[in-house]
Amino acid sequence: MNRVTIEKSVLSENNRIAADLRTALAASGALALNFISSPGSGKTALLEKTLEMLPEGMRVVVLTGDIQTDNDARRLAQYGYPVRQITTGGTCHLDAAMVDAHLGGWLTEGFDLLLIENVGNLVCPTSYDLGEDAKVVILSVTEGEDKPLKYPGIYRKAELVILNKVDLLPYVPFQRQLARDNARRINPEIEIIETSCVTGEGLPQWMSWLGARAVQKASAGGERTVCVAAPV
Amino acid sequence: MHEMGIACSVLEAVHAELERYPGQWASKVGLRIGEFAGVDPDSLRFCFQAIVKSSEPAPLVLEIEWLQESDELQVAYLELEEGTADDTASAGMSEEVCA
Numbered sequence: 331m332n333r334v335t336i337e338k339s340v341l342s343e344n345n346r347i348a349a350d351l352r353t354a355l356a357a358s359g360a361l362a363l364n365f366i367s368s369p370g371s372g373k374t375a376l377l378e379k380t381l382e383m384l385p386e387g388m389r390v391v392v393l394t395g396d397i398q399t400d401n402d403a404r405r406l407a408q409y410g411y412p413v414r415q416i417t418t419g420g421t422c423h424l425d426a427a428m429v430d431a432h433l434g435g436w437l438t439e440g441f442d443l444l445l446i447e448n449v450g451n452l453v454c455p456t457s458y459d460l461g462e463d464a465k466v467v468i469l470s471v472t473e474g475e476d477k478p479l480k481y482p483g484i485y486r487k488a489e490l491v492i493l494n495k496v497d498l499l500p501y502v503p504f505q506r507q508l509a510r511d512n513a514r515r516i517n518p519e520i521e522i523i524e525t526s527c528v529t530g531e532g533l534p535q536w537m538s539w540l541g542a543r544a545v546q547k548a549s550a551g552g553e554r555t556v557c558v559a560a561p562v
Numbered sequence: 563m564h565e566m567g568i569a570c571s572v573l574e575a576v577h578a579e580l581e582r583y584p585g586q587w588a589s590k591v592g593l594r595i596g597e598f599a600g601v602d603p604d605s606l607r608f609c610f611q612a613i614v615k616s617s618e619p620a621p622l623v624l625e626i627e628w629l630q631e632s633d634e635l636q637v638a639y640l641e642l643e644e645g646t647a648d649d650t651a652s653a654g655m656s657e658e659v660c661a
Binding site: 331332334335336337338339340342343344421422425456483486 | 633
């Protein structure tokens with residue numbers, strides 16, 4: 331018997347494609363965010379509000395993943411930005427090849443911001459690098475405060491938690507501080523923004539976070555300027 | 563369930579490695595899986611067994627090393643045996659499942 335050491339990522343092919351995407355995005359100065367959450371936490375509603383509040387002139391493209399239907403793409407397309415649906419047909423996550431295939435000519439045409447709405451799932455999407463600059467995990471107050479403890483993988487990898495649906499806090503037995511503490515037990519560095527897509531609470535803070543990241547990325551990518559300083 | 567995709571990726575890695583060792587067949591592949599990798603080891607074993615059950619001359623064995631406080635997901639090693647079995651059969655790749 332001959333034992334051969336390999337020590338290679340199982341997802342090396344996915345990671346190769348993701349690295350190529352990251353290189354292309356870095357060259358263009360475009361920011362890419364990967365939104366991950368359980369189903370029903372409000373990913374699409376947050377993206378709707380985001381598209382609504384983005385400053386005029388910002389070039390935004392959106393990929394939205396679901397197992398079936400193009401409902402989310404149709405919802406998001408109402409805001410006037412290019413949107414493509416990735417229907418996985420049963421696969422529980424997006425992978426880098428799917429993103430690469432669906433970007434089509436967008437990379438050539440150029441854009442400032444790529445928003446990727448992953449399939450609703452807190453486990454599988456965590457494993458797949460999509461070439462994004464940051465993962466954003468969304469937790470709604472109708473879920474348990476212990477979600478970060480139950481699904482630590484995504485909380486370790488995400489840079490930001492959007493604690494969503496805070497308008498419902500008076501009606502549900504959700505302990506917001508406990509949820510925040512749990513998230514920081516898993517990832518002490520993680521940022522947390524509380525939002526409501528119904529009342530608008532916290533959305534300016536979210537847009538500021540997004541704007542700062544977009545400016546940072548654009549500055550690193552070249553001379554191009556991005557109009558994100560004053561969200562509507 | 564993405565464990566089937568993971569199992570197929572493991573087999574692809576085995577195939578790629580086997581090309582470097584003509585005249586040998588794979589008897590065992592070792593994986594390292596971190597607790598934060600988002601992979602269920604039992605599901606992965608189930609999927610893996612399904613796609614290697616017809617491998618020759620013997621089913622490829624999957625050995626998993628479970629890592630605490632890690633998000634690693636790595637093909638660690640391959641055990642090869644001397645022989646003349648066809649490489650494709652020896653690695654147990656099921657084209658139908660993994661295509």
